[in-house]
Structure formats: structure tokens, C-alpha cells
Amino acid sequence: xxxxxxxxxxxxxxxxxxxGRTIVRVSVLDPLLTKPMSPRAFNSRLAGCGITAVSRxxxxxxxxxxxxxxLVIHLRMTGILVYLEKRPRGDLRHMRLLLGLDDGSWxxxxxxxxxxxALVLESGEIEPYWRRLGPEPLERSFDRRVMARIVSxxxxxxxxxxxxxxxxxxxxxxxxxxxxxxxxxxxxxxAGSLSDKEIADLTISIKETLRHAIRLQGSSIDTYRDxxxxxxxxxxTFRVHRRAGLPCxxxxxxxxxxRVGGRGTYFCPCCQKR
DNA sequence: CAAAGAACCTGGCGGC
DNA sequence: TGCCGCCAGGTTCTTT
Numbered sequence: 001x002x003x004x005x006x007x008x009x010x011x012x013x014x015x016x017x018x019x020g021r022t023i024v025r026v027s028v029l030d031p032l033l034t035k036p037m038s039p040r041a042f043n044s045r046l047a048g049c050g051i052t053a054v055s056r057x058x059x060x061x062x063x064x065x066x067x068x069x070x071l072v073i074h075l076r077m078t079g080i081l082v083y084l085e086k087r088p089r090g091d092l093r094h095m096r097l098l099l100g101l102d103d104g105s106w107x108x109x110x111x112x113x114x115x116x117x118a119l120v121l122e123s124g125e126i127e128p129y130w131r132r133l134g135p136e137p138l139e140r141s142f143d144r145r146v147m148a149r150i151v152s153x154x155x156x157x158x159x160x161x162x163x164x165x166x167x168x169x170x171x172x173x174x175x176x177x178x179x180x181x182x183x184x185x186x187x188x189x190x191a192g193s194l195s196d197k198e199i200a201d202l203t204i205s206i207k208e209t210l211r212h213a214i215r216l217q218g219s220s221i222d223t224y225r226d227x228x229x230x231x232x233x234x235x236x237t238f239r240v241h242r243r244a245g246l247p248c249x250x251x252x253x254x255x256x257x258x259r260v261g262g263r264g265t266y267f268c269p270c271c272q273k274r
Numbered sequence: 275c276a277a278a279g280a281a282c283c284t285g286g287c288g289g290c
Numbered sequence: 291t292g293c294c295g296c297c298a299g300g301t302t303c304t305t306t
Contacts, residue, residue, distance in 0.1 A: 076300050174299060
């Protein structure tokens with residue numbers, strides 16, 4: 001669910017509220033969330049920690065702590081993280097984590113499918129942990145040269161390449177489909193077969209698609225909500241994703257759905273030739 | 275080493 | 291209404 005634009009939206013909304021606050025209450029309602037760390041150990045490790053900054057890397061949300069450690073949250077498919085002025089009451093369905101802050105506000109994470117993860121990285125673990133991820137596509141340094149290195153020699157489909165977090169961080173199923181459409185590239189093209197022109201177009205398309213989605217606060221297909229509990233609006237501008245059988249906005253042809261690397265994949269067979 | 279596939283979970287939807 | 295299979299924004303482990 002939450003890909004780069006959704007996590008970036010949540011980060012921006014959270015930052016002004018939680019930066020400088022101290023975590024005073026920790027409640028893990030599902031041990032799977034912190035596994036292999038026990039809820040008890042997670043609780044005692046975090047209680048009393050001050051939050052010095054909120055940041056994002058790929059699809060991960062990160063809270064930098066005043067003792068040099070880092071709280072990391074990944075929402076996976078159905079995770080929702082909201083900021084609340086007061087402790088949530090009433091419906092705790094799917095609630096997995098509650099963090100109480102020193103001004104009486106709370107962070108509440110729900111996750112119907114229980115894929116989400118929360119973990120604490122000690123100072124020495126931080127750098128190696130993020131090293132596994134590929135570059136951030138919205139960084140200035142992410143250019144056609146970097147993209148060329150990512151696709152070169154790879155035989156797997158270009159779409160699967162875009163989804164590989166070790167190669168590029170933050171792109172998920174929605175934005176892979178949309179960026180490939182924008183660039184006019186068929187999702188099953190072997191990554192290594194792209195021309196220099198296609199690599200340049202794809203680089204630009206990725207950046208534009210992600211920036212546009214951030215402007216619209218991400219995509220809400222089903223469960224996604226931002227930190228205020230609101231839906232994103234980028235789903236209203238999908239060109240191909242989830243639009244099988246509907247007309248392509250560019251050529252009027254019919255959008256098709258296929259399976260690539262096990263993921264539902266949408267494209268226009270007319271605008272994205274093999 | 276790269277790539278494909280299964281596993282991890284739950285809920286919603288269409289079909290019968 | 292009930293049951294069954296299929297599908298879903300992601301990552302990771304196993305197998306080929």
C-alpha cells in the first residue's frame with residue numbers, strides 16, 4: 001500500500017507535531033508487529049526517548065531518537081499511522097501500536113493484514129540497515145546515469161526491476177505502472193534492453209510521477225489514509241493502474257491487465273510496445 | 275548471482 | 291445467507 005509518496009505525505013504531516021516531543025507511553029497490541037523483539041522489550045526501550053527528527057527512506061518511516069537510536073516503521077500493505085490530539089478511544093479494531101507523547105498527543109498504527117513492522121535500530125545498526133536499499137529516486141543525484149547502471153545487464157522485466165528495493169527505493173506497484181506508462185515502455189521489456197533514450201525518459205517519468213503523487217497526498221485505493229486520516233487524491237489521476245478495460249487517456253485504446261513477476265500489471269498495449 | 279515462486283496475514287468481492 | 295476461490299499498495303525466504 002503505502003509507497004514513497006504516501007510515506008512522504010505522512011512524514012510531512014507528522015514532523016511538525018512530533019519533532020521535539022518525548023515518547024512517554026508505548027503500547028504494542030500485536031506481538032507480530034515487533035517480532036522478533038518482544039512487546040515488553042520494545043516498550044522499555046522506547047519509553048522516555050525524545051524524538052529529534054522524522055524522516056523517510058524508501059517506504060520506511062523513521063523517528064530519530066535523542067539517544068542516537070532510531071525507531072523504524074514500515075506500513076507494508078494495509079498499515080495506517082495517524083496523529084491524534086488525544087488517546088484513541090472506542091474502536092481499536094486492527095490497532096497494533098499506540099505511542100503516547102509528552103504533550104498528551106498520540107500516534108496510532110492500525111494494520112488489518114498484520115504485515116507491518118516496527119523496530120528499533122541502535123546507533124551502530126543504522127548505517128548498515130539502510131545500505132541495503134537502492135538510491136532515492138527523488139534525489140538530484142538520481143539521474144539517467146544512475147538509472148542506466150540499475151538496468152544494465154538485467155534480463156528481468158523492467159517493472160520487476162523498478163519494484164526491487166535493493167536497486168531503487170520507494171517505488172511500488174502503483175507508481176511502477178504509472179511511470180512506465182508515462183515513459184511509453186512495456187512493463188515486460190527486459191530491463192537491460194532499454195535504449196539510452198528510454199532510460200532517460202523513464203528517469204524523468206519516475207520523478208514526475210512520484211512528485212505529482214506527493215502533491216496529491218498519495219493514492220487511496222482501499223485502506224490507505226494519511227496521518228490525518230484523510231484519503232489521497234492521486235488515484236483519481238491514474239492513467240493505467242487498476243484501469244483494465246477502460247480507455248487509455250493518451251490513445252483511447254483499451255488498457256490491459258497482465259501479471260508480471262507475480263504482480264497485477266496495467267498498461268496500454270498501443271502506447272507501450274514490446 | 276539472478277530470477278521466479280511461495281510464504282506471511284486478513285478482508286472484501288464475485289460466483290454459485 | 292454461506293462457502294470457495296481469488297485478489298490486494300510489500301518484503302523476505304527458498305528454490306531453481
